[in-house]
Each structure stands twice: as C-alpha cells, then as structure tokens.
Amino acid sequence: MLRTTIAGLRARKLRLLLTSLAIALGVGFIAGTFVLTDTLQSGFTEKFGAAADRIDVAVLPAPSEKDEPAFLSQAVLERIRAVGGVAEAQGLVRGTSALIGKDGKAAGDYPTSGVSVVQGPLSRTSIVSGSAPKTATQAVLDKNTAKTRGFRVGDSIAVLDQENVRHEFTLVGLFDPGLDQELAYTGAVGYVTETAREMTGQKGFREIDVAAAEGVSQEEARAAVVKAVGAGYEVKTGRQYADDMIKANGADSQFLTMGLLLFGLVAMFVAALVIYNTFNILVAQRTREMALLRCIGATRGQVFGSVVLESVVVGLLSSLLGLLIGYGMGAGAMVLLRATGTPLPEATATLTPFTVALAVAVGLLVTVGAALLPARSATRVAPIAALRTQVEEHTFRAGVVRVVLAALFLLAGAAVTGVGVSGPPGQAALVTVMVGGTLVFFGVLILGPVIVRPLGAFVGWLPGRLFGVPGRLALDNSGRNPRRSATTTVALTVGVTLMTLISVLTGTLRLTYSHKLDEQFPVDYMVQSQTRESNLPRALAEGLRTRPELTSVVALRQTDAEVGAKGEPYQTGTFTAAAGFAPAFTSGSVGALRPGTVAVADYVAKDLKVKVGDRLPVRTKKAGRVELTVVGVFDAEKTNLTEVTVPAADFDSYFGAVGDSRILVNAKEGLSSDVTRKVVEAAAQPYPTAKVASSTEIRSGFDEALDMSVMIITGLLGLAVLISLLGIANTLSLSVHERTRESALLRALGLTRSQLRAMLSVEALILGLIGALVGVVLGITFGWAAARTATSDVVFTVPVPQVLAFVALSGLAGVLAAVLPARKAARASVVDALAAG
Amino acid sequence: MTITGEVGAGHAHRGTAAAVVARGLTKVYGQGDAAVEALRGVDVSFASGAFTAIMGPSGSGKSTLMHCLAGLDTVTHGQVHIGEVELTGLDDKRLTLLRRERIGFIFQAFNLLPTLTAEQNIRLPLEIAGRQADQVLFDRVVETVGLRDRLGHRPAELSGGQQQRVAVARALISKPRVIFADEPTGNLDSRSGAEVLSFLRTSVRELNQTIVMVTHDPVAASYADRVIFLRDGLLVSELFQPTPQSVLDTLMKLEA
Numbered sequence A: 001m002l003r004t005t006i007a008g009l010r011a012r013k014l015r016l017l018l019t020s021l022a023i024a025l026g027v028g029f030i031a032g033t034f035v036l037t038d039t040l041q042s043g044f045t046e047k048f049g050a051a052a053d054r055i056d057v058a059v060l061p062a063p064s065e066k067d068e069p070a071f072l073s074q075a076v077l078e079r080i081r082a083v084g085g086v087a088e089a090q091g092l093v094r095g096t097s098a099l100i101g102k103d104g105k106a107a108g109d110y111p112t113s114g115v116s117v118v119q120g121p122l123s124r125t126s127i128v129s130g131s132a133p134k135t136a137t138q139a140v141l142d143k144n145t146a147k148t149r150g151f152r153v154g155d156s157i158a159v160l161d162q163e164n165v166r167h168e169f170t171l172v173g174l175f176d177p178g179l180d181q182e183l184a185y186t187g188a189v190g191y192v193t194e195t196a197r198e199m200t201g202q203k204g205f206r207e208i209d210v211a212a213a214e215g216v217s218q219e220e221a222r223a224a225v226v227k228a229v230g231a232g233y234e235v236k237t238g239r240q241y242a243d244d245m246i247k248a249n250g251a252d253s254q255f256l257t258m259g260l261l262l263f264g265l266v267a268m269f270v271a272a273l274v275i276y277n278t279f280n281i282l283v284a285q286r287t288r289e290m291a292l293l294r295c296i297g298a299t300r301g302q303v304f305g306s307v308v309l310e311s312v313v314v315g316l317l318s319s320l321l322g323l324l325i326g327y328g329m330g331a332g333a334m335v336l337l338r339a340t341g342t343p344l345p346e347a348t349a350t351l352t353p354f355t356v357a358l359a360v361a362v363g364l365l366v367t368v369g370a371a372l373l374p375a376r377s378a379t380r381v382a383p384i385a386a387l388r389t390q391v392e393e394h395t396f397r398a399g400v401v402r403v404v405l406a407a408l409f410l411l412a413g414a415a416v417t418g419v420g421v422s423g424p425p426g427q428a429a430l431v432t433v434m435v436g437g438t439l440v441f442f443g444v445l446i447l448g449p450v451i452v453r454p455l456g457a458f459v460g461w462l463p464g465r466l467f468g469v470p471g472r473l474a475l476d477n478s479g480r481n482p483r484r485s486a487t488t489t490v491a492l493t494v495g496v497t498l499m500t501l502i503s504v505l506t507g508t509l510r511l512t513y514s515h516k517l518d519e520q521f522p523v524d525y526m527v528q529s530q531t532r533e534s535n536l537p538r539a540l541a542e543g544l545r546t547r548p549e550l551t552s553v554v555a556l557r558q559t560d561a562e563v564g565a566k567g568e569p570y571q572t573g574t575f576t577a578a579a580g581f582a583p584a585f586t587s588g589s590v591g592a593l594r595p596g597t598v599a600v601a602d603y604v605a606k607d608l609k610v611k612v613g614d615r616l617p618v619r620t621k622k623a624g625r626v627e628l629t630v631v632g633v634f635d636a637e638k639t640n641l642t643e644v645t646v647p648a649a650d651f652d653s654y655f656g657a658v659g660d661s662r663i664l665v666n667a668k669e670g671l672s673s674d675v676t677r678k679v680v681e682a683a684a685q686p687y688p689t690a691k692v693a694s695s696t697e698i699r700s701g702f703d704e705a706l707d708m709s710v711m712i713i714t715g716l717l718g719l720a721v722l723i724s725l726l727g728i729a730n731t732l733s734l735s736v737h738e739r740t741r742e743s744a745l746l747r748a749l750g751l752t753r754s755q756l757r758a759m760l761s762v763e764a765l766i767l768g769l770i771g772a773l774v775g776v777v778l779g780i781t782f783g784w785a786a787a788r789t790a791t792s793d794v795v796f797t798v799p800v801p802q803v804l805a806f807v808a809l810s811g812l813a814g815v816l817a818a819v820l821p822a823r824k825a826a827r828a829s830v831v832d833a834l835a836a837g
Numbered sequence B: 001m002t003i004t005g006e007v008g009a010g011h012a013h014r015g016t017a018a019a020v021v022a023r024g025l026t027k028v029y030g031q032g033d034a035a036v037e038a039l040r041g042v043d044v045s046f047a048s049g050a051f052t053a054i055m056g057p058s059g060s061g062k063s064t065l066m067h068c069l070a071g072l073d074t075v076t077h078g079q080v081h082i083g084e085v086e087l088t089g090l091d092d093k094r095l096t097l098l099r100r101e102r103i104g105f106i107f108q109a110f111n112l113l114p115t116l117t118a119e120q121n122i123r124l125p126l127e128i129a130g131r132q133a134d135q136v137l138f139d140r141v142v143e144t145v146g147l148r149d150r151l152g153h154r155p156a157e158l159s160g161g162q163q164q165r166v167a168v169a170r171a172l173i174s175k176p177r178v179i180f181a182d183e184p185t186g187n188l189d190s191r192s193g194a195e196v197l198s199f200l201r202t203s204v205r206e207l208n209q210t211i212v213m214v215t216h217d218p219v220a221a222s223y224a225d226r227v228i229f230l231r232d233g234l235l236v237s238e239l240f241q242p243t244p245q246s247v248l249d250t251l252m253k254l255e256a
C-alpha cells in the first residue's frame, strides 16, 4: 500500500507542489514571524550583553506605585562614589529639552529629549562624528535629528529649558541613539551631566552606573553598593541589568509575535480549506483507482491509510518548504524594517529548533487534519465503481440538514450580532459582534454549495454574454460541482471579508469622529504646546482675540485634581467662552455653568455615579476641598472639554493662573486660508513651543497614520488571499485534468485554443467574483457592526473605490490563477486527449 | 474482389466529386528506435454523399488515418484535401475553423458535454461557429434520430444508444462536408447499434451526407456503401456493397 501511495505521489509531482505551496505559505508566515522575533531577540541580547560588560553595578530607584518617575539624588551618587571597590559611578539624566529649529520654532511634534553624555569607562553613547561634550556650553545631537534639521558639527544650536528659556550651545559632535526607541523617535540633545540636569529640570538621576575597581567582582561590588545606599533602591549587577533589559524587550517582541500570528492563523485556515478541497477532488478523481484497489482486496482501512499517508507526505514537504520561505520572510522583514528606519540590532536571521518543530507540527497537523474527511469519503468508494465506464457527474442536492444547519448558524449569528450592535458601545459589544460574525461566516460556509450556483449566474451574467459560447460554458462549469466551487471561493472570501471589514471600519470611524467634532465646533486651527507639561502663556490667546480675521478663539486649560468622594484623579479644566462654541450636553446645559458648579463627561458621571443636581467634591490647590453642583453632563466624544469642567473664573481661584493647554481658533468665513494661517502663525511666533496646526493637517496626520495601519493589515491579509488564489489555480488545474476529454471534444468540434483558454479564464473570473462578492457583503455588514460597537451615532460609509478595487483585484487574480491551467488545457493535443481514459 | 495497390481513386460511387482525398499519407509516431510507422503511404479518396467504412486488425492504423483525415493530427508526409482545401500546412487556428465549418465527429464514448442538455449538445457546433441553426433541418434531424421527447434531458439521463443518437444529430446539424465516426457503435448492444447505423445510412441517402466510419464489426460495416481495409499502415483491399459475410471473408483473408 505504501508503495502504491508513493508511486502515485511521484506521478503527480507538479500537482503535489502546487498543493504544498498553499500550506507552505501559511507555515512560512508563522515560521517567518518567529525567525523575525528570534533574530531581534538575539540582536538585543548581544547588544545588551555588551553593555553588561562595561557596567558592573546599576542602581535604580525602587519601582513606585505612582506614575511619576522616581529619582536618585546627588547624595546617593556621592555615597556610591565613596564605596570601596567602586572605581567610578555616573548618574544618568533623561528628560525633555526642546531643540529650536532653524525656523525659530521648537523642532518636531514632540520636544527632543535631553540626556547626559557620560565619558570614560561607563560611556554608553556612541559618538559618530566630532566629540562628546566637555563643557557646559557644548552639546551633541543625535545624527538623525541633525540631518533632518540641517545642523552640522560646529554650528550653534538653541534649546529651551523647562521654563522655556533659550540656551545656546556649540554643537561639538553627533551620536547614534542605537536601539533606544524613545530617543530615536523624539531626537535627543546630549550634554555633560550637570547641564543635562539643568536643561531637563530633572530632580535627580534615572539610573546610576557603577564600574568596579580592578579585581572586584560584580557581586562584591553590588553587595558593597547595597550596604552603602540602604533600602529603597534596586541594585543589580551588570549581568542582571542586561538580562532584565533583554526580558523587557522580549515582552515587546512577544506582542509583535502575537499580532503577526493572528494573521498567520487566518492564512493557515485558508490553507486548510485549500487542502481540504484538493484532497476532496483528488479522491473524487481517483474513485476508479480506489475501487480497483478495493476490487483486488484492499480493505477500507488501507484505502483510508493511503490517503492519510499522502497527506502526511504533503504536510511534511510543505512544512519544510514553509520553513525555507519563513526564513526568507524573516530575513526580508529585517531588511525592510531597517530600510524604513526602525532602530534594530544587527543580527543574522536565526532559526531555532522551536521554530522548526512548530512549523513542522503546524504544517503536518493542518494538512492531515484537512485530509481526514476526504480520506473518509475515499473509504466509501464501492468496489463496483471500478466497473463503471463513465465517471458520474457529481450531482448535488441541497440537503435539508444542510439548509437547516446553515439557517441555524445564520440566525444565531444575526441574533448575536444584533445584541452586540444594539447594546452600548464597548469591548464586550465588539467581542459579541465578532462571535456573531464567526457564526454567520460558518453559516455561509455550510450554505456555500447551495448559493454558489445562483451567485455564479449573477456575477457571470455579463461575462457569459460577452464571451459567447466559451463564456456560457464557463458559467455552466463554475456551477457544475457546487461543493468544490464553494470551498474554493470561500477560501478567497475569508481574505476579502477581512480586508473589506477593515476598510469599512476605518472609513466609518474616521468620518464619524470628524462629523462629531465638526458638529460641535468646526475648528480651523489649533494651537498647542509641544510639551504636554508646559502650557502656553495666556497672552497668546489674548493676542489672537484681537485679530479681526478670526471670529472666535477658545482657550482650554487643564490640570489634574482629585475628584469625588474617593478622590480619584481626573483632568479638571475650563474653557474661555467664545461665539459659536456651544458644547452639546446630554443633560443640563452649558449655560448653567455658573460659579460653584461643574460639568462632567458622560463616562465620569457614570464612574462617580453623579447626575445633574448632585454635589461633587473636588480637591483644589488654592481653595482646598470644594463642593460643586453638577449642572451638566456632556458626550466626551463630541466636545473638546476636559472631563471635569468648571467655569473659567472658578478655575483660576481653585488652581491659579494656569496657562492654556490648547487654543481653538475659528477664522472668518470667506478669507483664504493662506491669510488666516499667517495671522495665527504670526501670533504664535514669539512662543517657540506653540505649534499651529490646521484642522485639515490634524485630520490628514490622523488619516496618514490610519492609512498606514490599514495598508499594513491589508498587506498581511494579502497572504491569505494569495493562498486562496493557489486554491483556485489548484481546483482549476484539477478540473482541467478531469475534463481532458471534454476539452478535446470541444476542440474537435471547432473551439479554438484561445476560446478554450478564455473558457477557463472566465470560469476563474466567476469563481473569484463569487468569493469577492460574498466577502464584500460580509465585510461591509460586519464593518458596520464593528463600528457600532466602537462609538455611538455612527456615520456609516463604504469606501467604494477601495471595495470595488478588492472585487476587481479578486476577479483579476482569479484570471491570473487560471493562466497556467488554461495553457495546459489549450496545449494538449486533441488526439492524445481523446485517447485519455 | 480484392484489389491491391491504389484503390478508390476514380471509383466515386455516388455523387460526383470526392469529399476527402489523401495522397501518400505517412504517419510516424516517436523518433529513432522508438519510431512507429502507423501509416505507410496511404492513397485514398472518399466520394461525396457516400458511406465508407474503414476496417482492419487492431493496430493497423484506422484511428490514425481518421485523425489525419480530420485534421486532428498532423501528418508526417503526404497531403489531405477536404473538398478543395488542403489540410497539410494549415496552422492550428485554421484547422480548428475548418473542423468547425466542414467536419462532424462521432466518437465511441464521451461524445457529449455533461453540463448541456441534448438539444444544447446538438446545437453546440453551430453556436461555436456563431451560426443559426436551420430550424427545418433541426426538426428533420431530430425526427430522423427520434429524439423529440428527449431534447431537455442531460446526457446522464440518456441511455448509451440515445447518447450516440444525440451525437449523430449533432454531427448532422451543421451539414458538414464529411462526418468521421470512430467506432460509433463500439459501446452499444446490437439493437441500439443497428438503430444508430440505420440513422447514419438514412442521412446519407436523404441528406446526401458523406460519412467515414471506423469499425471492427462486419455487421456495422455492411451498412456502408464501401469498405476499405487497412493492414500495417497500408491500404490493402476494398469492397463495394458489402454484406457481413463478404466483409468477414475479406478480414479472414487479411489475417491469414
């Protein structure tokens, strides 16, 4: 039996390869994920290992409960320096110090970091040109910021300290931020330690690094330091320190692994469908072969075994191929990420035994699992089938069981989705909708063979008309074996559904949020401080109010305060009234906001269990604990107000003259944006940290980030689509093989080669379009449902061009999948094909 | 009765011109040591409006001859004319169009597309050619083969004999210059076979159709106007107005 199986496999090498490729791509993606993260991990390990060689002991503040970072004082540093066995100790400073760009405004969207640059044995900064700062008037810049802002070594640079006072430094060198994601993102200015503390206004050090004297081990040095500093600090040896860093990074890459694996799972599911279909077709085609085996004495078990064995071989082969692909993908992703400027360690791609074992296990399990049902149906072949001359057409009747089961799934899915959609938005609703979506999907999967023919007639109406006889024959063929067509197209449906869902969801949310804000107060410009900690002087808003080109200017101020009986911290703030600024309240009104009252966001009201008319205690800085009357509750998504809002005059008396955190500006109708923008920018010019953004800029910035993530997700889902296309190609080539004689007959009757090719292409087109159509309908429905769970008052939109592109691409891809099978069919000699049994 | 050498030429039995003429037809399969000479210089012509049977032992080259005559296969040497068109040297596209316009086929098995009904199968060649069926002819053909009440059925719902009758109707409907049939009754019992054969003969008589049929069966051959005999790729004998007995005698002589 084994020999028969192997001989059969060898005779069908090409088909085997095509089948394997589907699984191999899925396995490849999963293996690639691990190759990528393992490589990153080993790179980090190496890099941090190097740091551990230099640092013998690292002292960190004990982790505190509060969000605020704890610090190490100068006194602690002195105490450590005095310890016997310590050769050197250095405190590390990190904070913000906004670099001023050549336009006189703070550079970048976020203030640059300010760090201390340590020299000597504990140096961890790699200077790539020039030298490290040696005096209080020297500074270094990270090389990327220097490049983008156009600074060179020898230039003079200006940096703001925490009081927004300008300081000038000579740029003496450039450094590489290496793997530090934060520094790479914000850019950084490096100073000598004392200057760094002054510029960043930090109360102390984030960390103290210690180098032990010659002959003193890390453990001995650690013990000595612990004794000197006492409790309340975390003291680690260099090795421990490195291990902890590696672990922290590992947690990051684990997140990446989980995310990617989700897509890998989708890909594997699609691959399983493809394999299931392929084995089903193979078994159907080999009915006579199996019957013959049964005739000559093979048992059912042996027939079952032979199919399962075949799947084991296919599974093993694909897993190995998948490993190869995965290795390539992992290495490729490293190159790609580095090319986009992500700070990554240098490392060669690693393939761990775990990855190998996992890839083989997944590939094998999925393949064999998908082949089990077809193998079982192979055992049902009666020996008598060997004696029938003509292979029977697969007649398909929509069984009652199938329809009832599908209806159950669909109804349950619709009901669950309905519950999710009609409830309040939130995580639970989203999960409910996801469950509903899955149920509906399985309903469609079961119903597939029943609906594939009418759907085919629908999408094939035009091609059937355009392509004449080949088109009509293609239409017939596409619905000829509904079960097969359904499984083939459902594989494509998976990818298209998810792609459509994502695009509908993002499009809808984007529109919904911008509608909500516009409804409220259509802001033309927003002025904000670059640093979140420091505010804008009130003079800026006052300056803006004097300009006749602007109709209304609203200043928002905020601080943290303990609110409610338990004294939980909430953002508490106020706004300056202006024409046209009328936040929508769900209860109460903005007009009722008089001295001694407060308005809260809807979720705050829920958290604190207060409603209009209730009293709400607030702990203030200047007026102590005050009891305020709640006069309004507003929808947080629809306004710019802080979650707890008090009248402007009250705010000053409670918290003092806090600066503006945001200024919303509306320009006069009819003025060109060139003019109004200049007005706002001129007013902001004296304040380097004041950043002006127009609403379109804010939106397009948001859109760009969203588009980028949609593109990445679509790209990752592309793999599932690619696998499903392999499925179409596979099904078609098996059908072509099955219909060899039929094609020959058509050729004999006068169908030209190109007509035969057209026939198969149209068939593939129809399959692709069916898959896309179902996917688009499901995607739009559940995109809408998912949007409903994210927020209320959804403004539904379907990104029509994108969705049409998905449909067109699916059709096109189907045609592409048909190229090889069609060529094979057209090439076959008529006489040989007629002779074929 | 046995004539060796060039046979058939000038013996147009019925009608006037030859529908199919082959000269010096040679067909070699494979190359070198593996080369098989399936046809070794066959000269033959088939008169218009005549029913000709091709006979010969297994492996004598009957199917090969038919494929070459019908433009389904290329010839190694020699020429084939269908009417005034020379087949040899035509590319695949032209051959296909020629088949579409001038040739009809009936095979031993798998004659019909399983997805189409009997009527759709009958009309298929015309549709491929983009021609309209002559309704009078269609009715007459359907009447002749007796399929009126079966037109809406798919092949799977028809008996083997009915399937072959659909194939005959399909071959007749496009009024081809010649119909080639490779063992059309090979899979049928004698009664169904006899039906199909008499339809073929009727169509020759009434529609003036030219038919070339390969067969193993002396009874089937006796429906023809003329029988030619092949052996080892050579035309070795022919019979006019054959009876089952005369065909059998000739075969015996050939195998001896």
Ligand SMILES: Nc1ncnc2c1ncn2[C@@H]1O[C@H](COP(=O)(O)OP(=O)(O)OP(=O)(O)O)[C@@H](O)[C@H]1O
Binding pocket: B029, B030, B036, B037, B038, B056, B057, B058, B059, B060, B061, B062, B063, B064, B065
């Ligand atoms: N594709 C091919 N390749 C090689 N040899 C072939 C091929 N087709 C036919 N032959 C050989 O050519 C010769 C004639 O074959 P052909 O099929 O024409 O015989 P036939 O008279 O139709 O036989 P049968 O009565 O068994 O159908 C045989 O020897 C056969 O082996």
Ligand SMILES: [Mg+2]
Binding pocket: B062, B063, B064
């Ligand atoms: Mg033959």
